[in-house]
Amino acid sequence: MKNFTARQGVLAFVVLALVFLPLLSSDTFVLRVVTEAVMWVGLAIAFDVIAGYTGYLNFGHGAFFGLGAYTVGILMMKAELPFAVALPAGGAVAALAALIAGFPTLRLKGAYFAIATWALSRAIQQLALNMDITGGPDGMRLDAFLNPQFFYYLMLGAVGGTFLVLWYLLERAPFGLKLKAIREDEEGAKALGLNPTMLKMQSFILSAIPTGILGGIYAYWITFIDPSSTLGDLVSDQAVVMVVFGGMGTLFGPAIGALLIFAFKTVFWAYLSKFQLLYLIILGALIAVSVVFMPNGLWGTMLKRRNTVRREPEAP
Amino acid sequence: MHEPFLKVDAVTKCFGGLTAVNNVSFQVQKGEIVGLLGPNGAGKTTLFNVISGYYAPTHGSITFSGRDISGMPPYKLAALGIGRTFQVVKPFAGLTVLENVLIAAFLRYPKRADAERHAWNILDKTGLTDRANVTAAGLTLAGRKRLEIGKALALEPTFLLLDEVVAGLNPTEADKTVELIMQLKNEGMTILIVEHIMRVIMNISDRLVVLNFGEKIAEGTPAEVSRNPLVIEAYLGEAAA
Ligand SMILES: Nc1ncnc2c1ncn2[C@@H]1O[C@H](COP(=O)(O)OP(=O)(O)O)[C@@H](O)[C@H]1O
Ligand SMILES: [Mg+2]
Numbered sequence: 001m002k003n004f005t006a007r008q009g010v011l012a013f014v015v016l017a018l019v020f021l022p023l024l025s026s027d028t029f030v031l032r033v034v035t036e037a038v039m040w041v042g043l044a045i046a047f048d049v050i051a052g053y054t055g056y057l058n059f060g061h062g063a064f065f066g067l068g069a070y071t072v073g074i075l076m077m078k079a080e081l082p083f084a085v086a087l088p089a090g091g092a093v094a095a096l097a098a099l100i101a102g103f104p105t106l107r108l109k110g111a112y113f114a115i116a117t118w119a120l121s122r123a124i125q126q127l128a129l130n131m132d133i134t135g136g137p138d139g140m141r142l143d144a145f146l147n148p149q150f151f152y153y154l155m156l157g158a159v160g161g162t163f164l165v166l167w168y169l170l171e172r173a174p175f176g177l178k179l180k181a182i183r184e185d186e187e188g189a190k191a192l193g194l195n196p197t198m199l200k201m202q203s204f205i206l207s208a209i210p211t212g213i214l215g216g217i218y219a220y221w222i223t224f225i226d227p228s229s230t231l232g233d234l235v236s237d238q239a240v241v242m243v244v245f246g247g248m249g250t251l252f253g254p255a256i257g258a259l260l261i262f263a264f265k266t267v268f269w270a271y272l273s274k275f276q277l278l279y280l281i282i283l284g285a286l287i288a289v290s291v292v293f294m295p296n297g298l299w300g301t302m303l304k305r306r307n308t309v310r311r312e313p314e315a316p
Numbered sequence: 317m318h319e320p321f322l323k324v325d326a327v328t329k330c331f332g333g334l335t336a337v338n339n340v341s342f343q344v345q346k347g348e349i350v351g352l353l354g355p356n357g358a359g360k361t362t363l364f365n366v367i368s369g370y371y372a373p374t375h376g377s378i379t380f381s382g383r384d385i386s387g388m389p390p391y392k393l394a395a396l397g398i399g400r401t402f403q404v405v406k407p408f409a410g411l412t413v414l415e416n417v418l419i420a421a422f423l424r425y426p427k428r429a430d431a432e433r434h435a436w437n438i439l440d441k442t443g444l445t446d447r448a449n450v451t452a453a454g455l456t457l458a459g460r461k462r463l464e465i466g467k468a469l470a471l472e473p474t475f476l477l478l479d480e481v482v483a484g485l486n487p488t489e490a491d492k493t494v495e496l497i498m499q500l501k502n503e504g505m506t507i508l509i510v511e512h513i514m515r516v517i518m519n520i521s522d523r524l525v526v527l528n529f530g531e532k533i534a535e536g537t538p539a540e541v542s543r544n545p546l547v548i549e550a551y552l553g554e555a556a557a
Contacts, residue, residue: 174422174431181408181419188406191368192467193394193423 018156022149035152035221037262040242042159042214044254045166047239049207052248053170054200055183056106057114060121062235064094064208067124068215069230073140074133076220083145087216094212097124098204106200118236125231139226142219151221158217162210167251169206179203180249241283245290247297256299319382321346321506322367322475327376329359329366336362338530339376344475349497349507351521353541355550358527360510361403364477367508368400369393380475394423399473401464403480403510407452414439414448416463420470435470442466443492458489465496476500478509482516494520518542526550 017024021034047061068090075086105116128134170176178199181189186196219225238261246257261283268279294301320343329337337359344350352360365371367378372387379385385393408416417435425431439445442462447455452463461481468476478497482490490513497520501507511517517524518538526534526541528550534541541547 172428174419174426174428177411177415177419178422180411180415184408184410185406187370188402188408189419190370190390191394191400191402191406192420193391193471194419195389195391 015160022152028148031148031152033266035148035155037259037266038152038155038159039214039218040238040258040262041255042155042162042210043235043239044242044246044258045159045163045251046207046210046214048243048248048251048254049166049170049179050200050203051240052243052250052254053176053179053183054203056200056204057110057240058117058204058207059114059236059240060101060117060119060124061207061211061239062233062237063117063121063124063231064097064211065215065218065235066121066128066225066227066231067093067097068212069219069225070128070134070140070215071212072216072219073142073225076142077140078133083220087213087220090216090219091209091213094208094215095205097212098208099201102201102204106197106204121231121236125227128227128231134227137227139224139229142223142225144223145220151217154217155214155221158210158213163251163255166206171251175202183249241287243297245287245297247299247301247303250297250299250303253297253299257297260298320344320379321348321381322508323379324363324367325377325379327363327366327373327378329362329371330374335530337366337373337527340527340530340532341376342525342532342535344506344508346506347501347504348522349501349509349520351517351524351538352508352510352527353517353524353547354527357529359530360527361479362530363527364400364479364508364510368398368477394471394473397472397474398477399468399471399475400477401461401468401479401481405457405460405464407455407460407463409453410451412449412451413444413455413459413463416452417444417466417470420467423470424472438466438470441469442496458485461485462493465493469500474506476505476507478507478511480510480512482511482513490516 018034018038022031025031043061043065047058050056050058071090071093072083072086075081075089076083101117101120105113105120108116129137134140170179178194181192181194182196182199189196215230218230242257242261243254244257245261246255247253265279272278290297296304322344324340324342327337327340328335340363342350352363354360362371366373369385369388369390369392377384377386380393380396380398383396385396408419414435417438418431421431421434421438425434436445439448442465444459444462444466447459452460455463461484465478465481482493485493494516497507497509501520509517509521521538523536524534524538524541525532526544526547528546533546533550534544536544
């Protein structure tokens, strides 16, 4: 019980600090870095819905982000729709993509699913590279709306809202346990009244919607998108690393993994940018070591330690 | 004349060139325990998989409570009241014992609090209460077999298919499971059970159906079946092989 209130205290402090940050610091660099950190938290927890909870490693997660970004870019610049209309459309397009891509790919298991989703995301990148409406390899520029506070609060609201919705659905409602049943044994789950095809599709769509919305916010915030920055491997790769390092199948694990890895990257880039190769080597080594020594990730390892300490006296 | 609870009508199941179940028919009445007997490879598990929706029959049909269920998926059959266990147990290894049962409990109790109450009752009934917070991977074989029964029972089925839930247990554990099955029978459950241990199957079954090489070779009370020369031959043949 004591542990629990301590955790709630830390959580309350973090939330308050995030809400009041723009008042505490007028440094736009700080605000920009924290905005991006919050975005990665959102991308990591959304990725974990299908990867960690459901057991389907989606190496095309970045495609949902890019589709959201391009939907907002195209609707605002070509159709001249307001951002408030374009942003939900970004989430809807990502959801539709998950629905269409899910039919063939969610039948596949393990590495086959990872490869198929990776290939589909490559195909979408090629489309963006070759179409006129996307600006091809040159990408597209959006009208700048220079208000860092607005984007900070928008990102915080979107990610905070995503966190709460996912927390309710995955940790409180039956849905989360049903997804875990699919992950653990799909055939066995069927005998217990679960429809794996339906559950996997719902999970894939639930993972896609916030990712598309975050892509849309990113596009308007950064005001420039191109196929390599929004539809490349970056988002998928980073999400995999953050979630595996933080702890799959939880919400706090990927959130912590995203913050630590993004912080590491930012510090490295700011002070040691001459040693870019070293960054990748350290990151790679970190992941390898964490997979070997902490198969449940940072958060899973911490939880397990606490539970083994606590469980003993409870056993009757 | 009233409709039987389960009607297996001329069911055949082929895997490529292999006929695992060949033109098998029998019926189960409400409240009965029917034992399904036969040497290894006779087609018992395959027949379970056909009845519970894992395979569609190649020929023939299955009627449950007057409704043709041939080819319906397992999750719909679970909702209709068919619960089953797996000979090769299928625990959700990374989840706790309570969570394993809870997942099944959601079928009848969509609210988490109700499902949890139901799951604790099931754990009590199956003797798993003190293991509730252990991951299923940490259970002994006996524990995992009892968890199989617990998950099936959490569905509140009206018809239970038990595939070798006693095999592999020591005599004390076996007695506990047999006791549980008898308790279920007294509560009015209809059960189709596969079991190799003669002492068990002869004692708990009202009737037996015997398969050999996918075909039904005998049917009747335990006393009738144990006198049947075809059955004796099938079993002696296996023992001699
Ligand atoms: N999925 C399958 N694919 C191919 N052959 C199978 C499959 N399942 C079972 N069989 C074969 O069907 C026959 C019956 O097996 P099974 O139903 O498991 O027997 P029992 O449960 O009576 O021991 C065996 O010859 C087995 O090898
Ligand atoms: Mg078998």
